[in-house]
Amino acid sequence: MKDLIYANKPEEARSFLEKVKNSKVTSLIVIASTMVSKIKGISIAGENPELTLYTPAADVEYLMLGKCLSINAIPKTPDGIPTPAIISRVCIKLTDIPCLIINAGSYIKPKIPYIEMNGRYGEDIRYEDALEISVAKRLYENAKIFIRSIINISDTFIIGESIPGGTTTSLAFLVALGYDAWDKISSASKHNPKSLKASVVKQALDRIKFNTSNSNNALEIASYVGDPFIIVTSSIVEELIDANKKVILAGGTQMASIVAFLKKNNRNIKNVLIATTRWIIEDNSSDIISLINEIHPVPIIASNLSFMESKYEGLKKYEDGYVKEGVGAGGFSCYAFLRGFSFETIEKEVEKEYERIFV
């Protein structure tokens, strides 16, 4: 039976997970759009750039219902590789974990119930600020109001995301904060479009004539070159760690932005763990471990799923480095493992779900 992958700070990770095991756990999925995802070649989280704007809504509709309402099939790459939400859905069903959808600023609003943060999608950071500072502040405050109002429902919160183009805005945010993130941020594509991402980020940083000394405020920087996901998630995590809750950031290199936001705001970063997938850990085009350790060395674990032996091309492609992570897939599968479901069981259930949808 395959074990979890302990990718960073294994001893801390083990003691963290021991505490999570018997605690009450709730999950949150933060969805948002950034107009950066419409730039040709930036994101494959959708069949074409325009459809990436529908992906966050469609992801959570599928997660809740097993089908989408805002588009007529489940989100996939231009090559037809399905959203990682199929892994998340399987694990949510296995574990019966409560799941709340948070709309930080999706271009398309889901046709299922969700928590409205009264925000807005992020603009194309090449040409304008992602969000007006007033909207960024509202999102930051509303995220706190919301999480405070329900903070006692759980001891541990797993937070996943769906924001096509989000790795690029994360890169911009991290570079603006002074981190050497250029070669460390992953992509849903097998062929990480690094030079395209770098040119978008450089254009954004040029636009705001940014140097790392001219702002000490994480929220401002996120409003210039970030996205609504970074703001809402960081704000929620700030409240959670202040209340001594445990936080599992269920995502890939984007989650570095959350850790960086907390650090910039001088938070005592504790009880935070990143749970991702093996596909992220093993990605040659990015480096989550060195990125996180450059910011603050939080423990990182990864689920040990493999679709190498899958009957289905759409799943096998994950082994080629497509998709990799998203909608909390890594975190949910680590949690299912923790609750006693082997990765082998999860793989079988994902195959069945794939069959149900496509075959």
Place this chain on the structure above:
Amino acid sequence: MKDLIYANKPEEARSFLEKVKNSKVTSLIVIASTMVSKIKGISIAGENPELTLYTPAADVEYLMLGKCLSINAIPKTPDGIPTPAIISRVCIKLTDIPCLIINAGSYIKPKIPYIEMNGRYGEDIRYEDALEISVAKRLYENAKIFIRSIINISDTFIIGESIPGGTTTSLAFLVALGYDAWDKISSASKHNPKSLKASVVKQALDRIKFNTSNSNNALEIASYVGDPFIIVTSSIVEELIDANKKVILAGGTQMASIVAFLKKNNRNIKNVLIATTRWIIEDNSSDIISLINEIHPVPIIASNLSFMESKYEGLKKYEDGYVKEGVGAGGFSCYAFLRGFSFETIEKEVEKEYERIFV
């Protein structure tokens, strides 16, 4: 020290509360509008008929923030008597109970985070159906999707409401279901405008040429002459009792509609208790106990708050029969009592909160 009031089925109520005491408890506030509240004289849940449309949003803004964003003062009657949300807020703060706001169909959307059900406010039932059946069905389904997704966060759910005009739509719904509710439904006014309510209800029933034999479907009847609150709350409660959760309906005579909806849908009504205020129980112009017993004899308890000795006119007026209940005031104060806060303590805290707002 004052005890709770056991108004119906006291033994059942005691054993229910014994189980609630050590269970995990979460609260939901369902907000909605009905255009019926704009009929002059129907509702005093707002300074004037137009402002009643702002009351649901303002109530929950105040509940979460201690101030309103959609209007520039907290909701009050034309005479200046404040919303019962001040009692709810005090009790939520004392008990730290998690609280989720559900927008079933508020005319004005709150400027704080809330769960969007993708519904719509109810139309004036004199002239048209409250909701198109397609919208009613969507609300009914979305309420189920939502509550299922978080059902494991709690063992007990306290459900409150804010819907000005809602007693009138409840009356219409109950009469349409064949109940003799005419003299049993309460009002936020000291002078229950019964003949006005009756004429609105008769006009609505005439419009749909209703007789109790021509529909066996609670959802249809609610879409004709009810409101979004009835649909969303009933749907949530159906799911909760099916999952063996305990439900505290925190409200007055309106909650009879929920019990009636469940009965019409042949649900096994169990683990449901109504928690209201003494002002409702002692109201001479309505009769919650006989109304509930006509439908299905669920236990009823009431909080034993009194503002007779209050320094403040706005609170003293509650003793004259104004306002009485709303935004879960009865249920939240019963729950605070259960958690060890005496009614005397709650009264003092409400005075302090009144001072903070108005003095």
